[in-house]
Amino acid sequence: MAIECSVRIRRIPGYPAAGGDAHDAPLVRLASNESPFPPLGAVREAIEHALISLNRYPDPSNSLLRRRLSERYGVPISRIAIGNGSCDILLAAGEALLEPGAELVYAWPSFSIYPHLSASSGARAVTVALDESERHDLPAMLREITVATRLVIVCNPNNPTSTALPLSSIADFLAEVPPQVCVVVDEAYCEFNQLDDPETSVAMLEEHPNLVLLRTFSKVHGLCGLRVGFALCGSSRLPEALDQVRQPFFCNALAQAAATEALAHEDAVIDRVTRTVAERISMQERLAALGIEVADSQANFCWLHLAEDCDEAEIMRGLQERGVLVRGGRALGSQAPALRVTCGLPGENERFLAALAEVLAPATTR
């Protein structure tokens, strides 16, 4: 007889794995929005240096990393939270803010972790459809806020649709949200967003104590294998609450050392962003030339719509047979066949585009 689990286990959706870990051929990994660039030399050195003291527990208050983030963003240390990846901060925020009877508002399709927050807490999830350009519909989200709402999540740029809203619309939205409702703006991809400078949202924290900007070292810094993210908050209330619900040593010593060092190499980050954005623009143009509808990406990935009569699973299989891993849209909440494709190195994108053209060819000549 199987062990008996809590009821909430039945509500929590499983995260679809990208697959491909068992292959040994060189795969083109464009399924998880990872950075194609390996960690910087100086970051690797910082990790090696930290290895010597692994017999000690990590700093539970992440003081050096928070100090550097505070210097970098001009946000007081008490208003900065660290997490074992930014997903850890999201899940802990769910635990700290939600409970049965409470409500959570987010757009859909959006980041696949958000449904976990309601499922694990027993709160009610209110999902709001994206608008026709696949952006968050903030006026509609505002209409869903009730006295029971504790948390609203805005993913900007949005995963999986890659689109972003101008920060001015988010500012207008924040002006209307009741002050007791926490608004998390998930900015995992903000460095790739060309609509606004990522510093602009930081300035909004001064006016909105209920605002939380969620950032990560996983994407632009290429450290997703280590797990470290952070939140810049409008007040110290959420960082304090997060510490209450989590284990003390949630961020390991290597992650703290690597993230701290990564912050000292802004020039390299800018260079990588420039290269990724150039690839994104080229990929969008070449997809459009194949007759494929592509969303206006402001992230390090593209979101493409396949023809309505297209079998998404078959396209994925065809790409996989050619050694290219991407993410299918249906598993990410899309009603119509779609693909989410990370912008990799030029050669990787080349392989993806060639494979896609091949896989689509029989369908178009049919």
Ligand SMILES: *Cc1c(COP(=O)(O)O)cnc(C)c1O
């Ligand atoms: C990748 C991603 C994150 C980052 O998750 P980590 O736990 O920091 O690796 C957060 N939000 C969104 C929308 C993402 O796509």
